[in-house]
């Protein structure tokens with residue numbers, strides 16, 4: 001049984017294999033880019049969770065990794081630079097039955113969109129935010145980003161960056177994110193497992209992913225991460241201990257931790273909205289408007 005879900009190509013109604021989540025467009029990323037591992041991991045996680053394309057919305061900002069929704073068979077929105085979380089919050093409030101995943105890079109999420117990162121975390125909106133952190137601006141051919149290491153030489157910092165990098169993990173914890181994890185695209189099985197947990201978690205879930213830019217960041221490539229990444233679960237880390245989570249998140253040397261740092265469930269923004277707790281998602285409720293009234297509103301907005 002086949003049906004047309006997204007336009008001109010026949011796709012299976014029931015997605016059972018990672019390739020069923022393959023979009024109509026092939027990724028335009030450089031060969032070896034870490035984002036391929038993230039794409040494969042999310043496809044794998046969706047299969048494991050039994051998700052179907054029509055149950056999933058992927059929202060992105062701008063950047064190499066923000067082309068993600070085009071490569072994935074699901075609803076997708078490619079929005080403005082740094083604004084993906086704001087759009088995703090609106091989508092989630094309009095249809096809280098939808099699984100909403102936000103994808104983007106470190107520049108988009110922690111730089112241009114830094115304020116939305118703070119406020120979406122404290123509001124605990126039920127979103128999964130996957131940041132492909134390559135510690136550089138890749139799409140614009142290699143400038144220093146909010147997560148670039150101190151001293152890193154780039155096109156915009158020829159004598160080395162003098163800025164201290166953002167720590168996404170401690171920032172998310174301090175701002176109230178209720179699920180905070182770090183993955184590595186070189187270990188897609190581990191990353192897919194984190195994604196499954198993040199999607200199942202009720203509340204704002206960050207997965208910061210080391211996703212090497214093989215073209216413009218030669219400091220933080222696979223050879224850098226491979227010997228350093230250490231799984232928190234192998235160290236007996238307590239995921240309810242925020243102090244231990246912060247301490248582990250600040251370790252950056254021969255050891256760099258990946259895995260789930262903190263899970264601290266609390267009510268989500270949607271659960272605080274009484275209007276959402278009755279009669280299902282807003283998107284499916286009658287608006288009480290005539291067709292002419294609806295048409296006038298649409299015309300004013302276009």
Ligand code: SF4
Pocket residue numbers: 028029030032033034035064065134138139212213214215216
């Ligand atoms: Fe990936 Fe870097 Fe190429 Fe962009 S420039 S696709 S981040 S390797």
Ligand code: MG
Pocket residue numbers: 105106107132133134135136137138145
């Ligand atoms: Mg980047």
